[in-house]
Amino acid sequence: MSENIKKIKEVEKVVIRFAGDSGDGMQLTGSQFTETTAVMGNDLATFPDFPAEIRAPAGSLAGVSSFQIQFSSDIIQTPGDDLDVLVAMNPAALKTNLQDLKQSGIIIANKANYSKKNLKLAGWETNPLEDDTLMGYQLIALDMTKIVSHAVEDMNLTSKTVSRSTNMFALGLMFWLYDRSMDSTISFLNKKFAKRPELVESNIRALKSGYHYGDTVEAIQSSYKVPKAKFERGLYRNIMGNQAVCYGLMAASQKSKCRLFYGGYPITPASDILHILSNHKNFKVKTFQAEDEIAAIMSVIGAAYCGSLGITATSGPGIALKSEAMGLAVVTELPLVIVNVQRGGPSTGMPTKTEQADLLQALFGRNGEAPIPVIAASTPVDCFNAAFESARIAMEYMTPVVLLSDAYVANGSEPWLIPSMEDLPEIETHIKKDGTKFQPFKRNEEQLARDWGLPGTPGMEHRVGGLEKDEHTGNVSYDPINHHRMTELRYEKINKIADSIPEIVPHGAKSGDILVLGWGSTYGAIRTAVNEAIKDGKSVAHAHLSYLNPFPKNLGEILLKYRYILIPEMNFGQLLMLIRNKYLINAKGLNKVHGKPFTVSEIYSGINDIIGD
Amino acid sequence: MSQVSESTLTRKDFISDQDVRWCPGCGDYAILAQVQKVFPDLGIPKENFLIVSGIGCSSRFPYYMDTFGFHSIHGRATALATGAKMANPDLSVWVVTGDGDAMSIGGNHFIHILRRNLDINILLFNNEVYGLTKGQYSPTSSQGHISKSTPLGSVDYPFNPPQLALGAGGTFIARGIDRELKHLNQLLKEAHNHSGTSFLEIYQNCWVYNDGAFANLTEKELKMETQLILEQGMPMIFGKDKDKGMRLVKGNLEVGMIGKDCKMEDILVHDEKNKIHGLMLSELTHKDGFPTPIGIIYREEKPPYEELLLNQIQKAIQIQGEGNLDSLFQNGHTWKV
CATH class of the missing domain: 3.40.920.10 (Pyruvate-ferredoxin oxidoreductase, PFOR, domain III)
Known part of the structure; x- marks a missing residue:
């Protein structure tokens, strides 16, 4: 000085x-x-x-x-x-x-x-x-x-x-x-x-x-x-959202003992994930810059069939192109993580600006009944946890998983309490090596996950593909009852994920006037606004969804504890639609698509609009 | 690629328990039989074969082979195969595709796999028509082709698959015919032996929607005059009396009558490594007044993609040491609280 x-x-x-x-x-x-x-x-x-x-x-x-x-x-x-x-x-x-x-x-x-x-x-x-x-x-x-x-x-x-x-x-x-x-x-x-x-x-x-x-x-x-902040004790560094996604996936790859294979195509604001992973070849990470979005996810499906933790990242327009292949991953029940770093849409929209308008696309944007678990990252640091968790679910349930991030969390940064690898949980896979007559669609009871038989393993030769398969033999089947049953099974499996995720615990009043329910990158603005409202004596709470499909088991019960449910989203009411539909409650939306995150005061005004100043 | 010294495998080991559902008499049966015959002889453990397909009649192929198999989506087999080969380079990966699958909806993936040169074998069953969707013209149908979607004849100019493959940087380009079994058998082995992407176009008759598309190449009385069988180091001669050959006249390929308008020494000797010859030969596809080349049109040695990738990984480990996630996370500016 x-x-x-x-x-x-x-x-x-x-x-x-x-x-x-x-x-x-x-x-x-x-x-x-x-x-x-x-x-x-x-x-x-x-x-x-x-x-x-x-x-x-x-x-x-x-x-x-x-x-x-x-x-x-x-x-x-x-x-x-x-x-x-x-x-x-x-x-x-x-x-x-x-x-x-x-x-x-x-x-x-x-x-x-x-x-x-x-x-x-x-x-x-x-x-x-x-x-x-x-x-x-x-x-x-x-x-x-x-x-x-x-x-x-x-x-x-x-x-x-x-x-x-x-x-x-x-x-x-x-x-x-x-x-x-x-x-x-x-x-x-x-x-x-x-x-x-x-x-x-x-x-x-x-x-x-x-x-x-x-x-x-x-x-x-x-x-x-500006004096130092009082952080939890530990070693810290600053981290950006896209970087945290990469680290979370690399950690999951190590914990599942499955090599990380990344197939991607350059697209704003997801390209950094391709750049960062390409830079870690000494971790035996394999990255592939494909000729297009479709080839990117297809290569990942091929790698997942061969025993890799398959990852692809893109933004909304890329997801649109990958939709058919996502259906293939659903029907062949292979573990993939599909990261969508959302940006303003529709079409090319506003490529560098943030938005959360791909939630319904993630849930429903495929032909046929094709359920996929959906996880959302709420902050740059949370990108690490959300990525690890997406990979865990993909492997444990043998399913593609969509991880929703957006331009705001992807490019934003904040201090990260660096975790130690030994504190992270192991991830169990369903790889089978016994070499007896292999049945690719035999499921376990706990997760309804199918067995994973890898090319190169003697005695495990089998065929998978986009055609409907018999529940028992795994052979092509056009049987009407079998198709109905397989469709049910694919849903049941995804719904079972709710058994392995934490219940939601609102921050603030345990019951009262308003629950502000959010998902994804609105976390910071909602949490700060709710804290201010609580300070001002209002009966308000904040619940934030990391799991959009399936929802935490207790969500319905929690929603009933408040007079009003306010759902702020950077879209025109997508979570709102899901909540109203599933729980038949009159939740209210607070919606904007400015390509910019909510400010704290916008959320606070949303609260005031319902219960008055 | 891991090899087994003494193969005890037989054709039967590669026949799956699924009923084959192609139309009786389809050219695909002959190709399936040849592949099942060739696989046991390749010295590859059975569990290391992976067959990947897209959508179309030919793409049902994996279900009929008792190997690992993936019946994927329309046009994308080569992209899926790319990921599989990168993930496990020990596999012997075969892509089975058709002219709609590879040349139309999958055209982009087709050119890019050739450009990258992964060690994958592509078998293109070319029947010059869409079979599974019941008879529309395809990107390889000849101009004027009458089909359900072209009742007045197709106005499209067709693709020439070997030439497309050459243009895309392909390193092994060959053509066979479903009716020429011995020749096809040999080509399948050569495709396997090539390190890099092998592209084998197989003319295949669809008697339901495009019967006789290759009749002039397969009918006994005609084929001696219409097939130009390419053999490395041998003069390009054809004809019942082996009296015709390919020669260069002012830089263009022409048919010469040996002993009449040219001498034996004027006939070009086939050199698989000569790209210019390869281009000229591929140009002879469906060209009036010329025979159709079959055999290996072009071959080039170039390190395959996955080998270069693995080298990079090895090198990165050599230089930086094997990655440790704890130290990666703690890399750069950190501070303790």
């Missing part, structure tokens, strides 16, 4: 958003701030938000990319509603993000980018940094580009290189403002640009000039300190 005579104010939580052009490096800046903040011991949650275009026209509103982080000395569940600080690298970033800034919040703007051309592109008639548009906010407008070029003037860099390191200046300034160390970012830069020493040097200089700027400039009166 440099010596300074400025005041340091202690605050409990802070919300910052870095916003700029797609090419400004805002995602990298945000993730560096996150990494450092995690190591400093705050709890945190992040929300990266970027356009689908790799490089939308520079300076345009469509090209704004942003990264939001909330960090706190308390345990938090969301990236925050309103911003304390908005870093607006250009006029378009200011235009699209200003509405989220708190009254008297801080704006940090790079004056160099507020040219006439950029102002016009963003739809500002006059320069907001120079008139009274930003009155009521604390504006720190400075020419970052000029300061950075001074800092590197002896290095003979192109002006492009200079302007590309202004994000490090902004980061340095934020590090100073929130009392964080630059060490982690410095070592990151050393690694990232190991082959370009001039870029290491220029970026570090930019970072440091930002930091020192805060220290010396009078415009900024004080910096802030």
Whole structure:
């Protein structure tokens, strides 16, 4: 820490958003701030938000990319509603993000980018940094580009290189403002640009000039300190949702002693799962980038038939393409995990934005009666558990499983209490090796799971396929009674999964006015809103479903304990439809599809709309 | 691939207990019989055979073989087989497909498996018609083909499967005929011996919907004049009196009359490894005035996909050590509370 005579104010939580052009490096800046903040011991949650275009026209509103982080000395569940600080690298970033800034919040703007051309592109008639548009906010407008070029003037860099390191200046300034160390970012830069020493040097200089700027400039009166959060004891790291999915699946592969086979096709926002797993060949993970979504899942079915834990990941449009093959996995009863990192739909929709509108697709989007268990991840960290659990169910019940994630949990990150492999349960498989006359559709009593006979095992030769099979011999059968029975069995098997999953325990009042029932990534906003409502004396509880098919056994009983059931979803009422249908209750929906997660206040208003302020 | 030194297997070991349900007289019976005859001789333990199919008449094949088998969905057999082979490279994987399954709905998977060159054998039963759906024209039906869906004759230009396979980077491309049993037997063995994707097109007669599609190649009195039987290192000659041969004239293949308009030395010697020859030979599919090549059109040695993948895994383990999940989870920035 440099010596300074400025005041340091202690605050409990802070919300910052870095916003700029797609090419400004805002995602990298945000993730560096996150990494450092995690190591400093705050709890945190992040929300990266970027356009689908790799490089939308520079300076345009469509090209704004942003990264939001909330960090706190308390345990938090969301990236925050309103911003304390908005870093607006250009006029378009200011235009699209200003509405989220708190009254008297801080704006940090790079004056160099507020040219006439950029102002016009963003739809500002006059320069907001120079008139009274930003009155009521604390504006720190400075020419970052000029300061950075001074800092590197002896290095003979192109002006492009200079302007590309202004994000490090902004980061340095934020590090100073929130009392964080630059060490982690410095070592990151050393690694990232190991082959370009001039870029290491220029970026570090930019970072440091930002930091020192805060220290010396009078415009900024004080910096802030956010004390460490009180976490459960243990070893922590920061983790993103997609990464946690991969780790959960790898753990399940080890615990089931079945090799992980991944077949995938690139699709936003699921591609990171393919990237991460491809990078772990030394774990004997096999990854296959297929020619299309259909080939991806077909390869996984082939691998599962041969004894692998088969995984494929995609997003809604990919699931649509995989539907026929998912039916094949249902009828051949093979263990697969199909991850759907949901995004805005229908069709191509909004590829980089979040939504939860594929629930009914996961449950019903196939021809014929084709039940599939559905699990949903509620937070980036929960992605680990949900992935492990999906693989457990797939193996123990010999069935494909759909794991629902979404762009928000997939790209978001938070601190993860690192589990130890020895604490995770073993996963039993149904592999048979006895070599006597093998009957592929012979089931066990507990799970109704069929035996798994692997090619290469003597005496186990058998055929499976998409045609209906005889309940006993496994041969092709068109017998009417047999088809009815097999259809029942496939349902019974999935329903039996409810025996192996925990009952639901609401958080808050055990009975009362409102139960807010959620699933998936709405967890954080619901939990925070419900906690606030409880603090305000309301009779409210929160129940969150990880298992969408089958539901926990006690769900119906729990729902009856509240006068109202409120179901917030980033869709037009899909869980709502399931709950109303199954339990015949008048649940109410709270629905939006903005491509953005719910804010806490939206959920709170939903509660108030039912029971009044 | 694991081998057994002395095979005690016989044809009977590969006959399943299921009744074969193809139409009596279907060309598929002959192919099934040849495969059951060849498998015991390949030196592969029975449990290591896996037969994968898609949808169509030919795709019922796995049910009739007492091996591991997977009757999958339309067009996707090659993709399923790819995953199976990657998961267990010790298996001898055979894909049985048809002209609708592989050339139409599964066209994408077909070209990509050839490009990747997995060590898998593809048997394409080409009858130039859709049988199971009762008689529509297929992507290999000749132009003008009259079918239920083309009452005035098909206007489509057909696919030429060996040429498509060559274009996709195939490393073993051959053609056989359901009626030429000995020749087919030999081709099945060669397909098995090839390391990489083997593509064997088998002309197969569907007497119900497209009877006689290959009659000119199979009728006794005609076939000597219409089959160009390719043999490695041998001149490409044909004809009842072996008096015709393929020669190059201004860069094009032409039929030469030996002793009349050309000499024996002018006749091209078949070289399976010559891709240009392969392309020219495949061009002779259904070409007026030319014989139809059967046998191995092209062969190339190239490491199969799964071998390269396993090498990468081995190398990654060598360099990074075998992965440990606890240390992976704890990798990077961590902090203790």
